[in-house]
Amino acid sequence: MTYCVGIEVDEGLVFAADTRTSASFDDVRVYRKMHVFEYPGDRVFVLLSAGNLATTQLTISRLKRDAEDPDCTRSLRTFKHLFEVAEYVGEVLVASQAAVTDQAQQSGVSVQSTLVLGGQIAGERPGLYMVYPLGNCIATSPETPYLQIGESKYGKPILDRILRPGTTLEDAARCALVSLDSTIRSNLSVGMPLDMAIIRTGDLRISQQLRLEADTPLYAEIHDTWSRKLENAVRTLPRFPWEPPRAGDEAEERGPAPVTAPPRRMAARLDPGDEAGQQ
Amino acid sequence: MTYCVGIEVDEGLVFAADTRTSASFDDVRVYRKMHVFEYPGDRVFVLLSAGNLATTQLTISRLKRDAEDPDCTRSLRTFKHLFEVAEYVGEVLVASQAAVTDQAQQSGVSVQSTLVLGGQIAGERPGLYMVYPLGNCIATSPETPYLQIGESKYGKPILDRILRPGTTLEDAARCALVSLDSTIRSNLSVGMPLDMAIIRTGDLRISQQLRLEADTPLYAEIHDTWSRKLENAVRTLPRFPWEPPRAGDEAEERGPAPVTAPPRRMAARLDPGDEAGQQ
Numbered sequence: 001m002t003y004c005v006g007i008e009v010d011e012g013l014v015f016a017a018d019t020r021t022s023a024s025f026d027d028v029r030v031y032r033k034m035h036v037f038e039y040p041g042d043r044v045f046v047l048l049s050a051g052n053l054a055t056t057q058l059t060i061s062r063l064k065r066d067a068e069d070p071d072c073t074r075s076l077r078t079f080k081h082l083f084e085v086a087e088y089v090g091e092v093l094v095a096s097q098a099a100v101t102d103q104a105q106q107s108g109v110s111v112q113s114t115l116v117l118g119g120q121i122a123g124e125r126p127g128l129y130m131v132y133p134l135g136n137c138i139a140t141s142p143e144t145p146y147l148q149i150g151e152s153k154y155g156k157p158i159l160d161r162i163l164r165p166g167t168t169l170e171d172a173a174r175c176a177l178v179s180l181d182s183t184i185r186s187n188l189s190v191g192m193p194l195d196m197a198i199i200r201t202g203d204l205r206i207s208q209q210l211r212l213e214a215d216t217p218l219y220a221e222i223h224d225t226w227s228r229k230l231e232n233a234v235r236t237l238p239r240f241p242w243e244p245p246r247a248g249d250e251a252e253e254r255g256p257a258p259v260t261a262p263p264r265r266m267a268a269r270l271d272p273g274d275e276a277g278q279q
Numbered sequence: 280m281t282y283c284v285g286i287e288v289d290e291g292l293v294f295a296a297d298t299r300t301s302a303s304f305d306d307v308r309v310y311r312k313m314h315v316f317e318y319p320g321d322r323v324f325v326l327l328s329a330g331n332l333a334t335t336q337l338t339i340s341r342l343k344r345d346a347e348d349p350d351c352t353r354s355l356r357t358f359k360h361l362f363e364v365a366e367y368v369g370e371v372l373v374a375s376q377a378a379v380t381d382q383a384q385q386s387g388v389s390v391q392s393t394l395v396l397g398g399q400i401a402g403e404r405p406g407l408y409m410v411y412p413l414g415n416c417i418a419t420s421p422e423t424p425y426l427q428i429g430e431s432k433y434g435k436p437i438l439d440r441i442l443r444p445g446t447t448l449e450d451a452a453r454c455a456l457v458s459l460d461s462t463i464r465s466n467l468s469v470g471m472p473l474d475m476a477i478i479r480t481g482d483l484r485i486s487q488q489l490r491l492e493a494d495t496p497l498y499a500e501i502h503d504t505w506s507r508k509l510e511n512a513v514r515t516l517p518r519f520p521w522e523p524p525r526a527g528d529e530a531e532e533r534g535p536a537p538v539t540a541p542p543r544r545m546a547a548r549l550d551p552g553d554e555a556g557q558q
Binding site for chain 2: 153154155156157158160161162170171173174175177178182183185186187208210218221222225226227229230231233234235236237238239240241242243
């Protein structure tokens with residue numbers, strides 16, 4: 001499986017993707033699912049992919065070939081509008097699936113892929129599209145400023161709660177990392193390292209690009225502090241009627257959170273044995 | 280669909296369930312999915328249900344009938360151990376499905392239900408079981424102190440991050456409410472009102488029971504403040520290398536969060552029109 005998310009806020013676009021591909025539990029590999037097409041000053045695109053890896057690779061290879069061919073009249077470099085690029089990417093995606101569709105149907109393997117395409121062409125605002133396996137697309141909207149592909153449910157609540165068009169680009173990026181971190185923690189089929197790219201409106205190039213390993217200090221710090229922050233947030237939610245009031249009173253008015261150990265990192269302890277484990 | 284969660288911590292058990300049942304988008308109703316069997320001083324059980332409503336109702340009716348029959352030798356009141364009760368509930372569940380299995384297979388309707396059973400019998404610790412449609416069961420473990428049924432993915436990350444055996448009963452209850460609130464926000468098939476029950480270890484009765492509507496002050500307050508707390512938590516996560524340091528420095532040392540409006544409750548504004556909506 002996969003988890004990728006693209007976010008569009010007023011300040012620009014954020015892309016984040018995991019890198020785990022799995023044909024089965026015992027066939028797990030690391031592949032990049034974030035693909036960058038950058039023509040600084042003119043246009044910049046990022047593609048996120050979920051689904052069949054062969055289809056994705058063929059699609060990316062064809063997009064690259066066309067873009068590098070100066071005689072090609074239809075490529076990532078030729079269209080004037082992002083929605084036309086999205087349509088074109090959809091066509092290439094459908095063509096990449098078509099080659100093996102007949103054999104696939106017989107074997108029961110899905111050769112479909114779904115893409116998220118975002119970027120900016122000079123003269124337009126940045127935009128973000130989901131390209132479906134049928135080749136059709138939808139864009140983000142101010143009410144739904146993000147698009148997810150793959151294992152999307154675990155990481156959706158944090159996006160729903162935080163993201164608005166006015167969210168800063170960096171807060172949107174932090175939100176994407178938390179969304180990915182939550183998914184990785186709750187689902188084995190999504191895994192490190194993570195890729196992240198940021199396109200600031202008007203930059204017309206990749207403004208920031210990061211590969212985050214589990215031990216990259218920035219990611220490790222986010223991973224370690226997020227659980228503590230959540231735990232503190234849960235603890236300072238309104239009390240139930242039967243609970244005594246909290247020392248120091250009003251949750252919202254409290255000072256710094258008490259420093260607690262990160263959850264799930266308990267000191268070594270005796271194996272409780274089956275007795276405790278089972279009941 | 281449905282979302283129910285049962286949590287076992289050292290201090291006792293927490294149960295929470297939504298109440299939306301849907302045969303289809305245009306056939307949505309409110310049904311209780313939390314069922315209480317209370318024999319104060321001797322034993323107490325809570326059942327959470329997901330799946331086919333007819334199966335669940337038949338199962339609950341049979342469990343009640345048996346428990347109220349003083350001559351019945353196998354009922355919720357007769358077993359000495361919770362795992363035996365879980366086995367028995369599994370048997371009743373399988374029998375309730377069996378009556379309609381043949382017709383169901385022809386029509387393509389699933390008549391299966393999955394249950395979460397928790398409670399305490401005098402002389403034992405409290406326990407929590409998942410009862411599968413086949414009638415078999417699993418218990419919680421210290422490493423996995425919760426069980427979910429129904430639309431479980433949205434609300435899983437918060438449980439994974441917060442819950443440990445040492446979590447207080449009320450923090451576990453707050454965590455369950457946030458888990459449900461996140462799911463309701465992200466998935467239409469899970470809806471208000473919510474039912475919650477708490478069994479404190481040794482009470483041998485329902486210690487607390489709540490029905491929470493969207494406008495119940497406690498729930499409304501949790502709903503309103505959680506997003507704000509999350510937003511502040513995201514904003515105070517480590518900065519990216521290219522960002523200027525935060526005013527007031529170290530995120531962890533900061534005082535009370537700046538008061539911001541709850542997300543998604545923006546002032547009325549002009550309709551941006553299709554132009555902005557589409558791109």
